[in-house]
Amino acid sequence: MTDRSMLKFTTVTRDMPPKRAPDLRRRDFDEIYAEYANTKAREQASRCSQCGVPYCQSHCPLHNNIPDWLRLTAEGRLQEAYELSQATNTFPEICGRICPQDRLCEGNCVIEQSGHGTVTIGQIEKYITDTAWDEGWVQPARPAQERAQSVAIIGAGPGGLAAADMLRRAGIQVSVYDRYDRGGGLLTYGIPGFKLEKDVVLRRMEQLEAGGVTFHLNSEIGRDVSFDDLRAQHDAVIIATGVYKSRNLAGPGSGARGIVRAIDYLTASNRRSFGDTVPDFDSGELDASGKRVVVIGGGDTAMDCVRTAIRQGATSVKCLYRRDRANMPGSLREVANAEEEGVIFDWLALPKGFSGDPVSAVKVQQMRLGAPDLTGRQAPEEIDGAVHDEPADLVIKALGFEAEELPALWDQPELQVTRWGTVKAEFTTGRTSLPGVYAVGDIVRGASLVVWAIRDGRDCAAALLDDLTAAAQVAAE
Incomplete structure (x- = not known):
């Protein structure tokens, strides 16, 4: 019997929540989308075709039961929808905000492929969980039985926190160590507030703490506590440090003042949003206000x-990327949002050097796409003689991240790593070369998505249990 609450994609059109006008959202770091109202969320959820092979679910790293919680939402059964969503995803309200749905679930929606416009899965996921928080359905861990065994987790990012949540709910004693003064990792200090407002992250931290997870902040392994001590004090250790070492930018003048790392720039901006004192921002070094800004890179x-530079009041903001729009790794939805806000994209542009100290210009080599490389993407090639100077007062390097040298930093030569410096760990379980030591997230995969870190943390926690x-x-015995 057909469910009358569903299959409305032929009569109900795709409708995102209202997005604030660009001239308004340029002025602050608030999220740009409004919240769905209940009736609108139910209406949009009803567009799901309930297809026999849900590609949205199979293309979600967490394999969320998307069609089922869409149906429950369409029927007005929001608490059940939340419980089903939470069963496979530790932080659905975060994924609903920052996952690149256009490349994952929504990009593989069956009705999108048939020309009817994808179901707004991410916004509905966000709505369900925000409603759950408002209604008090989100509760701290209450283990049925406490266990004496303890686990140390190094890193309070999404992978480490996902593992902490699952282990704690099973009664394991969990201690999380993080080098920063607030938990959340890149969720807190890397991702700007207009994509993920910080109270969304901090309330999850508070929930974990209320459930019995112990946090040791401002605690750097190898400086404040040794790795060997952690192994001696706990039954197991999970490495969830992420990757924070920025890839370098070569070329004449690359060491000039005014050329900064993306992680430093974003961290300074997020700290300012907390009201922290940030000397490098106050000095102007990491503040884009009144400057011609050039960002190098094409990822998220x-x-x-x-x-962020637009919101800080930059005079102009230009993004240089060596391939074209179709081949960039970042979310196309984010590119569209940036363009609406006044960012100019210079496609097929490669920096070759820099003028001035402090920097005053980027020497840009124009490119064209040639034959496919080993990944199947067309490789960029230089166009002879096509070089120009792009004026710049602030250049931000957003070229991706690499792993820190953990075996050397922690005096653990037996910790095996790959040729890229990431920790070598067993697929799905996270077991490493050291007995009782596991690893999850970007420190295993390399720089990747938050949703993959959550998946790794959950898989590792299940194996560790x-x-x-x-x-x-x-x-x-």
Whole structure:
């Protein structure tokens, strides 16, 4: 029997929540989309075709039960929808805000492929969980039974926090160590507020703490506590540090003042939003106000930088990327938002050097796309003689991140790493070369998406629980 609440994609059109006008959102760091009203959320959820093979679910790293919680939303059963969403995703309200749905679930929606416009999965996911918080349905962990075993997690980013949540709900004693003064990792200090307002992250931190997770902030492994001490104090250790080492930018003049790393720039901006004192911002070094800004890179971090510079009052903001729009790695939705806000994109443009100290211009080599490289993407080639100077007072390097040298930093030569410096860990379980040591997220994958870090954290926690249970049974015999 057909569910009358569903299959309305032929009569109901795709409708995103209202987006604030560009001239308004340029002035602040608030999120740009309004919230769905209940009737609108139900209406948009009803567009789901309930297809036999839900490609949205199979293309979600967490394999969220998307069609089922869309149906429950369409029927007005929001608490059940939230519980189903939370069953596979530790932080659905965060994924609803920052996942590149256009490349994952929504980009593979069956009705999108048939020309009817994708279901607004991300916005509905956000609405469901925000409603759950408002209604008090989101509760801290309350383990049925406490266990004596303890786990140390290095890194309070999404992967580490996802593992902490699952382990704590099983009664494991969990201690999270992080080098920063607030938890959340890049969720807190890397992603700007217009994509993810910080109270959304901090309330999750508070929920985890209320559920019994212990946080040791301003605690750097190798400086404040040794890795060996962590292994001695706990039954297992999970490495979830992420990757924070910025890729370098070569070329004449690349060491000039005014050429900064994206992570430093974004962290300074986010700290200012907390009201922190940030000397490098106050001095003007990491403040784009009144400057001609050039951002180098084509990923989501570059999009965060250009849109932050607009809000800081830059005179102009230009993004240089060596390939074209179709081949850029970042979300096309973010590119569109940036263009609406006044960012100029210079496609097929490669920086070759810099003038001045402090920097005054970027020497730009124009490119064209040639034969495909090993990844299948067309490789950029230089066009002879096509070079120009792009004026710049602030250049932001958004070229991606690499792993820090953890074996050397932590005096753990037996911790095996890949040729890229990422920790070598077993697929799905996260087990490393060191007994009782696991690794998840970007420190294993390289720079990737938040949703993949959450997936890794959950998978690792499930494997670790099996290992701890087996170890307890052996000890009891």
